[in-house]
Amino acid sequence: MLTSVLLPNVARGVILRRPLMTRLVTGLDADRRAVAVLREMRERHGDDPLPLRFAGRRAALVLSAEDARRVLRETPEPFSPAGREKSGALSHFEPHGVLVSDQADRPRRRAANEAALVPGQAVHPDGDVLAAQADEEALALALALREDGGDLDWWRFTRSFNAMARRIVFGAFAADDHRTTELLYNLRARANWTYLAPVHHGARTEFLDRVRANVERAEPGSLARRLTAAAPAGDGTDPRPQDQAAHWLFAFDAAAVAAFRSLALLTSLSPGAHEAREEIDTREGLDLPLLRATVRESVRLWPTTLMVLRESTRETAWREEVLEAGTVFLIVSSYFHRDSSRLPYADAFEPGIWLDGRAENEPGILPFSQGPAACAGIDLVPLAVSLFLRALLRGRDPARVDAGGPLPASGLPASLNHFALRFSLST
Structure with missing residues (x-):
């Protein structure tokens, strides 16, 4: 079970995806195998979390959607997001980020994040x-593609998307600050090894110093300016703005993956693709519900957070099991998102579930996590991606041109290697 469920997730990189391992995992259809294995485990073991040990740690695989919701809603007590593995990973580039903060600092840092990101507001x-x-970077990308006649691949896309992310976090002046993103990329590569790899203190210091300097220059309308306004320096709240901004830059990488996979959905044979592209060409304003739903479907179908981890702070009782304090609870996102025994749309592109309440009412669907430690960018990320995609695609005819061809209307693959995707954008 460890081989078929946990190893593929660790191999491709939990903090930074490894292109070669991502290609191998996709080729082996490992995500579909993992879902099948976990379904079999639940049939044999029952609904209770399945105890196991790995690397000398007590762990439990969450097998019930209702239990997944319980673990996430009862965060941070008794299910802490600041477990040893997550703290070890994030310490490489954001040692004081809200996710790994202790109980004394977490509430005010979370409040500052929410003041900047404004979850609950579309x-x-x-x-x-x-x-x-978003418009400036997307239109510059579209113009460059038109001038050189090339296709849109992952590396070209993510360079423009990262520039947009820096603009959103700090302001337009940061668009060309490639060094900060490069440092973060290298630190995240080490973070894949969590506490097993020593922190590169020199690189981390340079990175956080650059982020701090950008925060100090943050322009009106940027996330960093909202963060410092919510918890200004010297007022005793200690929001560690450089760590929070570092986390946003890290999270925008996952947003880039979701955005690029959204292009695969928008060029698919699904009726939902046609409706979303109509919205691109006809709807004005900032509210793009079908495009935002497409982004969320991308993350449901191919989660960017492969596993959600929580570590129990005390003994917890389940139906038949009592699990001791210090147990790491593992929630494998794709297992719940692709549960065809529960979700009739498990393997289909169904953006309507995000508009009619079905996704919200399903406890196992957690693309942005759930509960008190859910991603505070749950609304900002789909908004940013939808605006970027509209500017990139409006008036253009996107088509998938890599060897995979357009996605089918149903029976979508369990894995989608974003590194291999390639699109044309004809006018």
């Missing part, structure tokens, strides 16, 4: 500024 208060940043 269109961010600074949506106009955000849209301008």
